[in-house]
Amino acid sequence: MDVKNYMQTLGKQARDASRDIARADTNQKNHALVAIAAAIRRDAVKLLEANARDMEHARANGLDSALLDRLEINENTVTSMAEGLEQIAALPDPVGEITDLKYRPSGIQVGKMRVPLGVIGIIYEARPNVTADAAGLCLKSGNAAILRGGSEALHSNQAVAACVREGLEVAGLPATVVQVVETTDRAAVGELIIMKDYVDVIVPRGGKGLIERITREARIPVIKHLHGNCHVYVDDRADQAKAVNIVDNAKTQRYGTCNTTESLLVARNVADAVLPEIGRVLAGKGVEMRGCPETLRILQGAAIDADKLKAAVEADWEEEYLGPIIAVKVVDDIDAAMVHINTHGSHHTDAIVTEDYGRARRFLREVDSASVVVNASTRFADGFEYGLGAEIGISTDKIHARGPVGLEGLTSQKWVVLGDGHIRG
DSSP states (O other): OOHHHHHHHHHHHHHHHHHHHHTOOHHHHHHHHHHHHHHHHHTHHHHHHHHHHHHHHHHHTTOOHHHHHHHOOOHHHHHHHHHHHHHHHHSOOOTTOEEEEEEOTTSOEEEEEEEEOSEEEEEESSOTHHHHHHHHHHHHTTOEEEEEEOGGGHHHHHHHHHHHHHHHHHTTOOGGGEEEOOOOOTHHHHHHTTOTTTOSEEEEESOHHHHHHHHHHOSSOBOOOOOOOEEEEEOTTSOHHHHHHHHHHHHHSOSSSTTSEEEEEEEHHHHHHHHHHHHHHHHHTTOEEEEOHHHHHHHHTTTOOGGGEEEOOGGGGGOOOOSSEEEEEEESSHHHHHHHHHHHSOSSEEEEEOSOHHHHHHHHHHOOSSEEEESSOGGGOSTTTTTSSSOSOEEOOSSSOOEEOOTGGGEEEEEEEEOSSOOOO
8 A cells, every 4th residue: 555645545535524524514413423323332243343353463462451451342332432422412513603702893793703623633542432532523523534543453443433434424424524544554644644734633642652753743733642640639638538539549440541540649647547548448459559758658557568569769750650550659738749740740630639628729720730620530531521522632732722622622713703894994
């Protein structure tokens, strides 16, 4: 295959399709979304069979546990894909919305209209559900999409893509509105990220190495986050039962996600009281704790197996483990916690556990992250839980979108002027 020509063809088709989807009305887009969801539910067995083939190849090729976790889908995953599409269909259509319309002294009205970005290129590793989520979000927001999944998920992605094509055709939309790259040649990624005549924005989803490469080499704007070093800070005015449950969920509910907590900070005044219970819960689930000297002193006296305790090194404060490991540090107070988070965090998602309203407000205001959480698990930081239906990714950038990127994040605004024969004097 001539990869350059192949990708150029996809780009041209996507640009043409972007004009079709941009003028599609809400009913037509929703019809497509519901039809895709129905096809996914109907073909659940086919999707699981395709995924089983991918999992077999991935294990044979020695993929790590975090990637295997992202790659595997089950009946609940398939149901969630369909539900996500149905939720997107139920959301308000942002395209064409005019806001801030005001009369000017000249008599004209000036406002802003929300419009699609155009063509979105999405590059992702594993995560077959991204194929459905990305297709749905791009479709509802009036964008065409070129999806390039990882080679490890080839069969899964193609099975989902078949459902997407069917839904588009049922709704009378071109199949080229959503195109899934069929080649596993890595050169396809290199071409996609420089096709500025055809692609308006790139969204990478995957490991730090992939995102660093895309950021470095792309000639197109990129919406991304590099990694997820998320924190939970247990304040000395925390409800300790809440703290134990929140830390447990934030760390162990799922290890291989970017919103999993990787660092735990505990206020010194409550460390002796709350850390032993947290430590026993985490150790009981096989989590290794890499602690500062004070953390180790407390946990070593809490009847926790020595093999679950390890002295932290400086690199641990910035690590995204994507596995059963957590960095633990005792800090003086909320000020020290916020300094640590803003210095060592990835600006993704960070949480405080406290019953002090003023401290909660300070944490929300002063922690420089895309999502800031009070008295809840960091695992909530995704599009589905935020009511976006699904997400195309998480952005830690400050322009153009930040946090979970849903429909509005896939649009921009243009100025509109309404007059009735007005001319400027």
